[in-house]
Amino acid sequence: MNLILEGTDQVKFFTNIKEVFSALNISCHDYDWFVSDIETNDLVISEGWHSGFELEKTITSNDVQFIWAVFSAFPIGTRFAVAEPPYVDGNSNYWNASEPKPQLEKLFLK
Template identity: 30%
Template sequence: MKGLIISELKTGYVANMAEIFNLLPQKELEKMWLISNYECNIYPFEQIPIDKEYAWLKGTELKELFNQEEIMFIWGVFTSFPNGTELKDILQVPLPVADGNETLWRPKIEIIHPLGDTEFISWDGTVLLVKSKDINIIKEFIKEYSSVSKDLEEYNSN
């Protein structure tokens, strides 16, 4: 498990999920994604409503939505799950949260949801945490954001 903390995206702010989802490989986009503990500047899509605790969408659909309308996710936990994972199984444990979650800042890197594969956390619109079981996803983010990212384990150890 590896993780990064990113202080700025190319669009100038860390909460632009279109930029993030555009970097993902197709196999990750084919997975289902849970969005939880989210707060946005606007809520233009019925699939990501203002009054729900979570949204459950395929990565390809999220990528399409995020490329239609620029949404700033001030807070949000985006978690992908292995193909075949059912929502009823995911909802057996508490929904992942960012705000007030002290485990995000521990040296041992873990995805909040025990069934998750990859996780993006927009933390107060100031940093983006990227964690994945797939080292190739982490390598892609290091390549894209080498000057504005740090290894999360190292960052949390200091």
């Protein structure tokens, strides 16, 4: 996503996840999603697992702007218990200029 953030006209507002997914050429319904650390202008989505169809319906039928959120994509049918949801707000690993690592990867690989 860093390429999108550096001087692009692909996305008018980076808080509009619908535009971000489009610029990344990602189709919501190709994945199951774990969404966490959510702060929006209008909370229309809850933290936890969502099918791609549910997520797509939510972001296309609501004028929601995401201030913070972590969207973790997994192959359809991949759901597991998440004790520590991924987060970005206050996550020093994200903000210290190092390469951020997936926070759910270890759970998925077990």
